[in-house]
Amino acid sequence: MEVAALSGFSPATVSRALRGLPGVSAKTREAVERAASSLGYSPSPWATALTTGRTNTIAVIAPWVSRWFFSAVIEGAQEVLAEHGYDLMLYPLGVQGEVDAQTLSKRVDGVLALNVPLAQRSVGNLGGFGVPIVTLGSAIEGISSVLVDNVVVGQRATQHLVDLGHRRIAIFGDETGESRGFPVAVDRHRGWDMTLRAAGLEPDPALVYSSGFSINGGEAAMHRCLAQFAGRDRPSAVFAVSDEVAIGALHAARMHGLRIPEDLSVIGVDGHDFAYLFDLTTISQPVRDQGRIAARLLLEQVSDPEHTPTAVTVGCELIRRGSTGPLRHPERSAS
Template sequence: MADSGLAPMIGIVEVAALAGVSPATVSRALRGLPGVSVTTRENVARAAESLGYVASPSAAALTTGRTCAIGVLAPWISRWFFSAVIEGAQEVVGEQGYDTLLYPLGANAGPVAKVVVNTRALHKRVDGVLGLNVPLGLEPLSLNDLRIPLVTVGSMLPGVSGVLVDDVEVGYSATTHLMAIGHRRIAFLGRDPDDMYGFTVAADRERGYVKALREQRISVDPALIGVTGFAIEAGEQALMKLWAACGNQLARMPTAVFAVSDEVAMGVIYAARRLSIRIPEDLSVIGVDNHDMSYLFDLTTIGQPVREQGRIAALMLLDHVRTSEPSAPKVVRMNPGLIVRATTGPPRVPIS
């Protein structure tokens, strides 16, 4: 028979043969169950290590009821915020010996967003779930029926632990900064085209924008509110559309833009350069997140500790997983902070 070139699979039988015990003893020893002497347990561990044997998580789950895996519900994986939260959570989860399984929501799931979570299958595959910006449009029963711990990031559900920033405060802080340096005609580029799924981040940031304007008795101009979502190219398209609506005349343009995210702000800056609009002399731009690349644009932003949110949420979830008695839900609110760089400045001087 030709050699396939593949290493032979090492199983519990091979470990038992090397250790000189039964497969049942190997199983008990590796799972830490009683009825195995210290010496035998050490012999089995050495045999398993020398053979490179790794216990099957699915097999362990059958006997212990634990999968040693955490599920992550995420609406978008390509967006920086979600990938950064997952990165932070994975640091904690991996250090604790858990695997991470990713499940799509929202736009990733298409029209089946409301039923994407198969709770019967999910609770047998993972010990707990991190829900990133869980949409209000998701069937509540599917979450309540999980029967495993759930911790959210970026959104809050009644009776569920979570980690988040106040997105109304984020929008308010961004707009207040622009008004503090003299701007009064401020655009908000950030309405969410996927609001059918019930994601609240963009809407909450717009609410903060409106609140700040109204406090200063500045009327909200619907013509200065654009639909972008959170993508870079959407920011570019939104500014081009605004420019066309203003008759391609700088004098009719707003003097500042509050972009719903740093990625949208980057798109706005790119489009401004194409239109020979100077940043910030002609147009100030502020974003949200403190994206890893925001410093390259010298972008003023409302920063939030994204990876830290993932780490804290993962620690909270593992605490819930390892606690036999249900614990009271806990909500951790992270503080956003203004980071002033070079993309915001006083409004342009009108051309006389």
């Protein structure tokens, strides 16, 4: 009522102007907004949602929100969403989690799904309720996505080690209970396998270790690896499927007295913010940019539900640091 009195328009006109409804001239809307601003008034988002059918909220579904990759993606997405007046709602999924598609569809205008494995079916069900979806890190047919080619990532990491003369190259990152169903490790493993074969090297199953994507997983994998070979015919290099795995592997290797890279070369993936602190060679991917791209794709679909699904593939880059070096002990790495 105060806004109506100050602006000189009826309460009904003020209500329509503040909620962005049609039938109000630009001049009238400006006058009403100026009056509302002077009184410190802002319309209730819940009332606006009831009228427009929009919540101005985007859900981000992720298996974890504490891992660096996911937090960096969310940071990039949040920048874009905030610029366009959208709130972000985190929906931690857990590996075995399922999405209550019907309930979520009533609470948000769109969904950004990060690396969804087992929940793909329930995430896809959101489309049946008219909710726009964009996936990042995994692809669902008929849904927009943002991806890095993880086979290429595996190839570039392994080729770097091969070019340095390494022949016995372990891979840390095969599936564990927590990562089962995610395509990332599988595709990076495929790149490792393809590159070794192209170099005339037979991939050794004994050099494949489960680690998941965590620092603890990388550390445990390195302890198992070194215990298995006990200094005899051990690998001269390790391809870790994430920088966090690589950091754990480096820590364990140094605990065993190995010099990096004289005794062991280690390469990771991601371009982690702290990779430089560990002098870690990595295959860097534009993580925050992926979040920004995915958010823009999603907002396009929110604005235009008939928008054609788009798949965006981003590149990767080798950043060479001190954790990788030429093979120093050929006799230890003979097959």
